[in-house]
Amino acid sequence: MIKHILISDPTLRDGNHAVAHQLTANQIAIYATAADEAGVPIVEVGHGNGLGASSMQVGLALEDDVTMLETARKHLSKSKLGIHVIPGFATIKRDLIRALDIGVDVVRVASHCTEADITQRHLGFVRERGKEAYGVLMMSHMAPASVLVEEAQKMELYGAEGIIIMDSAGAYLPSDVEEKITALVNGLKVPVGFHAHNNLGMAVANSITAIQSGAKILDGTARGFGAGAGNTQLEVLIAVLERMGYFTGIDFYKMLDASDIAEREIMPVIPVIKSESIVSGLAGVFSGFSKHVTRISKEYQVDQRDVYRELGNRKVVGGQEDIIIEVVMDLVRKKK
Amino acid sequence: MAIARNTLVFEDCKKSCKDPYTFSEFKDKTILITGGTGFMGRWIAEMINYINDITQSNIHLILLARDIEKFQVEMPHLANKPYLSLVRQDIRNLHDLPKNINYIIHAAGTPDNRIHVSQPLLTLETFYKGTQSLLNAASRLPELKKIIHISSHQVYGENDSDLNIEETFLGKVNTSNIYGESKRISETLCFAYKNQFKLPIIIIRPFAFVGPYHDLEKPWAINNFIRDAILGGPIKILGNGLTIRSYLYGSDMAQWLLKTLLIGQIGEAYNLGSKEPTSLNDLAKKIQLLVNPSIEIINKSSKSIYKNISNLVPNTKKITDSLSLEEAHTLEESIKRTTVWNQLKTNNEN
Numbered sequence: 189m190i191k192h193i194l195i196s197d198p199t200l201r202d203g204n205h206a207v208a209h210q211l212t213a214n215q216i217a218i219y220a221t222a223a224d225e226a227g228v229p230i231v232e233v234g235h236g237n238g239l240g241a242s243s244m245q246v247g248l249a250l251e252d253d254v255t256m257l258e259t260a261r262k263h264l265s266k267s268k269l270g271i272h273v274i275p276g277f278a279t280i281k282r283d284l285i286r287a288l289d290i291g292v293d294v295v296r297v298a299s300h301c302t303e304a305d306i307t308q309r310h311l312g313f314v315r316e317r318g319k320e321a322y323g324v325l326m327m328s329h330m331a332p333a334s335v336l337v338e339e340a341q342k343m344e345l346y347g348a349e350g351i352i353i354m355d356s357a358g359a360y361l362p363s364d365v366e367e368k369i370t371a372l373v374n375g376l377k378v379p380v381g382f383h384a385h386n387n388l389g390m391a392v393a394n395s396i397t398a399i400q401s402g403a404k405i406l407d408g409t410a411r412g413f414g415a416g417a418g419n420t421q422l423e424v425l426i427a428v429l430e431r432m433g434y435f436t437g438i439d440f441y442k443m444l445d446a447s448d449i450a451e452r453e454i455m456p457v458i459p460v461i462k463s464e465s466i467v468s469g470l471a472g473v474f475s476g477f478s479k480h481v482t483r484i485s486k487e488y489q490v491d492q493r494d495v496y497r498e499l500g501n502r503k504v505v506g507g508q509e510d511i512i513i514e515v516v517m518d519l520v521r522k523k524k
Numbered sequence: 525m526a527i528a529r530n531t532l533v534f535e536d537c538k539k540s541c542k543d544p545y546t547f548s549e550f551k552d553k554t555i556l557i558t559g560g561t562g563f564m565g566r567w568i569a570e571m572i573n574y575i576n577d578i579t580q581s582n583i584h585l586i587l588l589a590r591d592i593e594k595f596q597v598e599m600p601h602l603a604n605k606p607y608l609s610l611v612r613q614d615i616r617n618l619h620d621l622p623k624n625i626n627y628i629i630h631a632a633g634t635p636d637n638r639i640h641v642s643q644p645l646l647t648l649e650t651f652y653k654g655t656q657s658l659l660n661a662a663s664r665l666p667e668l669k670k671i672i673h674i675s676s677h678q679v680y681g682e683n684d685s686d687l688n689i690e691e692t693f694l695g696k697v698n699t700s701n702i703y704g705e706s707k708r709i710s711e712t713l714c715f716a717y718k719n720q721f722k723l724p725i726i727i728i729r730p731f732a733f734v735g736p737y738h739d740l741e742k743p744w745a746i747n748n749f750i751r752d753a754i755l756g757g758p759i760k761i762l763g764n765g766l767t768i769r770s771y772l773y774g775s776d777m778a779q780w781l782l783k784t785l786l787i788g789q790i791g792e793a794y795n796l797g798s799k800e801p802t803s804l805n806d807l808a809k810k811i812q813l814l815v816n817p818s819i820e821i822i823n824k825s826s827k828s829i830y831k832n833i834s835n836l837v838p839n840t841k842k843i844t845d846s847l848s849l850e851e852a853h854t855l856e857e858s859i860k861r862t863t864v865w866n867q868l869k870t871n872n873e874n
Contacts, residue, residue, distance in 0.1 A: 305642050312638075315748070316741055318755035342641045345743050349762060349824050376826045377763025402826065 193434050194350075194381070194405045196294075197223055197422055198232035198414065199450060200260065201272050202407075205236035205415030205476045206459060209249040213259045215454040216251070219410070220263035222446035227438050228422075230270040230294050233260040236415060236476055237506065238272035238298065240283040246509050247479070253283065254290065261291045270294035272324070275306045276507070280313050288317050296352065297343075298324035300505050301331045304339035308346040315347040322381070322405075323348030327505050329359040329472055333368045337375035350379040350405055355394065356476070356506065358387025358417055358469040362397040373402030381405025384420045386412055387469025389461055391420040392428060399434065410450035411458050416468055416475030418459030423447040464492040471500025480512050490519040529868050530570075530601045533736055536775035536861060537574035540852045541782075544575040549786060551581040553669075556625045558615050558658060559632035560587025561595040563774065564674065564781070566737040568629065569602050571778035576607060586622065588613050588632075615654035621661045627785050630658055631674040635730075637703060638743055644702040651706035652713070659717040671725045672785055673714045677797070677836060678704035679729060684832055686768075688801070688839040691729070691793050711793075724790045728781065731797025731838045734858045735774025736865040745804050746771055749811045750863055757819025759812060765805035765823050768835040770798040773853035773861070783847045795838035798851055807855075814859050 200219055204211050216233060223231045233256050235241045235249045242249040249256075260269055269292050278284055284295070295314040297307045307323055314321035323343030328336055340351040353368060365382065372380045382398035384391035384407070395406050408422030423443050429436055451458060468478065473496050481499075485492040498515045555572070557565045565587050572585050585608045587595065592610040596603045603610065615632040633650045640647045655673070662671055681695030681704070689695075699705060717723045732744065740751035745761075746769075752759045772780075780796055788794060802810070808821045843849060853861070 308638060308642060312741055316751075318752070342638075344762075345638045345641055347743065347748075349760060373826045379824050379826050404826075 191434050192404070193399060193429060193436050194229055194379070195422070195436050195438060196230040196232060196270060196381070196405065196407050197228045197409060198272065198407055198419070199223070199409040199422070201232040201234045201238070202236060202414035202419055203409055203454065204234065204249065205479070206413055206418070207456060208479050209235050209242065209247045211250065211454060213251050213255050216256055216259045217263050218453045219446065219450050220260045222449045224264045224267045226442035226446045228267050228443070229437060231260065231264055231267045232270040232272060232296070233257060234271050238274050238277055239287055240278035241274065246476070246507065254286065257287055257290045257292060268293035268320070270296060273297050273310055274299065275310050278310070280310060284310065284313060288314070288319060292319065294320040294322065296322045296324045297348070298326050301325040301328045301336060301353070302339060304342040307343055311343065311346040311348055320349055321347055322350045322352060324352045324354060324383070326354045327356045327474060328353040328368065329355060329357055329364065330503065330505070333371035336368055337371050340372055340376055344376055344378050348378060350381055351376060352381035352383055352405055352407070354383040355385055356474050357472045358385030358391070358465070358475055359472040360384070360394050361388070361390060362393055365394045365397040366401045369398045369401035369403050379404040381407070383407035385414065385416055385469070385475045386419065386459070386461060387417040387465045387475065392424055395420045395425055396428060396432070410447040411455060413450060413455055413459060414475070416478040417461045417465035464496060467493040468496045471496045473499045473504065474506045476506055477509065477512060480509055484512055484516050488516050488520050490516055490523070494519055527868070529736065529865055532861065532865055532868070533570050533775070534574055536773070536853070537571050537778070540773070540775035540779040541571060541574065544578045547575050547583070547782060547786060548579065548581065550583045553626040554584040554586060554622070554624050555627040555629065555785070556586045556588060556621065557629045557631055558588045561589040561592060562631060562634070563733065563737050564629070564631045564777070565589070566599065567735070567774040567778040568781060569599070569608065571775065571782060573602055573605065582607055585609070586611055586625065588615070590614050616649060616657060618654070618657040618661055621665060623666060625665050626667050626669050628658070628662055628668070628671040629674065629781060629785065630655065630671060632658070635676065635703070636742055640703045647702050648706050651710045655710040655713050659713065659723060663717065663721045663723060669724060670785055670790065671723060672781065672788070673710065673725055673727050675711050675727050675729045675793070676703065676707040677729050677731045677795070677838065679708045679711060683835050686833070686835055688799060688837045689795065690839040691795055691842055718791060726784060726788045726790060727793035728784060728796050729793060731795065731836060732769050732771050733774060733777055734771040735862050737774060738862070740866060745769065746807060749808050750815065750859065750866065753811050753815035753819060754863065754866060757816060759808045759819060759821045761804050761808055761821065761823045763825055764830045764833065765803060765808070766830065766833045767804045768801045768833060768837055769804070769807070770801050770837040771855060771858060772796070772798040772851065773858040776852050780843065780847070780849050783849055784843070787847055789846070794843040795840050796843065797838040797840065798855070799838060799840045800851070800855060801835070801837045802855060810856060811859055814856060815863050
């Protein structure tokens with residue numbers, strides 16, 4: 189029996205982290221067209237932290253949500269348009285209704301891995317509107333498998349049609365993935381998914397471990413374009429999945445073309461695993477912090493690696509970007 | 525011309541309750557329903573309205589709930605009836621009840637499992653403390669004849685067999701199941717009050733229901749399937765499509781509850797639900813056929829193969845035989861009525 193894997197591609201969302209949320213409407217149009225041509229099932233678009241997140245706190249996006257979503261909608265015909273939604277950043281009245289009216293098909297409602305409670309209203313609303321709703325547990329390395337199952341079960345009850353855990357820090361080894369995905373598959377009714385980051389060079393391996401443990405949804409981006417060390421490189425993932433006998437519905441050659449286009453048109457720099465990304469992964473720090481850490485560390489002349497270590501010690505999570513400056517100032521004081 | 529929602533519901537009550545004069549013993553009596561503005565409370569209110577309308581029995585109804593404004597807005601055809609009173613009260617803080625109460629149906633507390641997982645302490649407190657507050661207050665009522673405590677099928681624990689669940693069944697109990705355990709301790713409280721204070725209590729263990737007044741957003745398969753179908757599909761089966769459930773229609777439920785209140789045996793526990801099993805796969809197909817044959821059914825599941833098939837269907841022999849009850853609405857009729865009701869405009873607009 190051919191096993192089907194649902195691929196969601198956040199090149200135009202997680203990739204926005206990699207360019208400090210400066211993707212242009214034209215770039216969105218170019219990649220959306222290429223991904224649609226390749227038959228990518230879900231193309232996720234928006235600010236790196238999702239709908240409604242553009243702010244001084246986490247970074248101002250070049251384009252507003254409406255422009256990004258309308259542009260993508262215009263260039264997607266086969267692929268579904270997806271968004272990442274963190275309640276708090278995105279409100280139902282101000283953001284979600286408008287996004288659905290623009291024509292968003294898939295909404296992935298995300299929370300920190302121990303705070304699924306905040307997703308109830310958003311998940312419920314998306315289902316009420318007849319759209320696809322998924323639950324996403326971010327920074328999942330910070331909670332044991334049993335807690336992830338409890339939180340995921342809440343999302344399932346709230347209406348999630350699938351639960352994706354994110355290795356937001358790129359901290360997992362395959363054994364971690366196997367333990368957590370297996371527990372989730374056993375504990376949930378709905379399909380389980382995995383979103384990797386590549387800080388330790390494990391993104392493709394971890395994604396494959398996830399499906400071997402029962403996951404049915406994987407995230408990947410062109411050239412791995414995403415926060416920090418980047419995500420699972422989608423064209424590589426498709427190649428490996430095809431070789432292993434999995435079906436994604438994506439045209440491999442056209443996916444390679446889309447990746448080439450993405451490299452040429454939207455990436456100032458192709459993601460690589462920089463030294464500080466390795467430390468970030470080991471410390472378990474949210475990949476979306478990398479631009480901020482680099483900038484502030486440089487400004488105050490402290491070692492980024494020390495900043496990541498301390499952020500890891502403090503168990504800082506996405507949305508707490510203001511702690512970075514606090515950590516840097518502490519290091520400056522200690523240096524004196 | 526489309527009928528009004530309340531006309532549809534009135535017709536349903538008529539179909540479920542063929543002889544409203546059966547309830548002549550309730551004439552001029554007062555029935556209190558806690559959690560009175562929920563699914564059960566609304567259907568009982570509709571059935572009492574029907575009985576009063578046909579028999580001029582003047583049965584008084586007190587609906588006690590935290591949110592009575594919603595009922596007033598959504599149920600204007602009942603809210604202004606002279607025999608109906610609405611009392612705003614958190615069951616946990618209940619102290620005294622009107623002295624003229626003759627019957628109580630204790631239905632307070634939501635079966636919505638989203639609330640149970642999000643607010644487990646509130647859930648536990650509502651069922652335990654709320655039940656104790658009610659029973660203390662009930663013990664001081666001079667004219668009290670009977671109390672029905674609405675429990676849950678979840679007190680039975682998991683059923684791994686393919687047999688319908690009898691009232692004596694005891695399955696695998698999970699102490700972390702807040703709702704199930706809350707209902708178990710509430711039943712224990714009822715038995716304690718029956719023994720110590722001689723309160724005339726009957727336990728009802730409901731299974732699944734369908735019908736108007738069930739919010740289609742509640743996290744239950746039949747509600748979501750009907751909603752999906754009304755929205756134009758696809759119908760999404762989340763999890764194992766072989767899961768077995770059964771559904772009793774709202775007006776049948778109300779008729780069965782009132783009959784239990786009338787002639788049920790004090791100290792007994794009765795299942796309340798439909799004995800007709802259906803798999804979720806078959807249910808989805810039925811809804812597709814009845815509501816919109818052109819829509820798609822899709823299955824989203826974490827597993828390809830399941831070791832066990834969940835089977836939550838009551839054996840209803842005890843309640844139907846001893847109280848002479850039957851299911852007046854088939855599943856197909858229930859689906860049709862529920863769909864039509866949800867597609868109709870609200871009573872206010874008719």
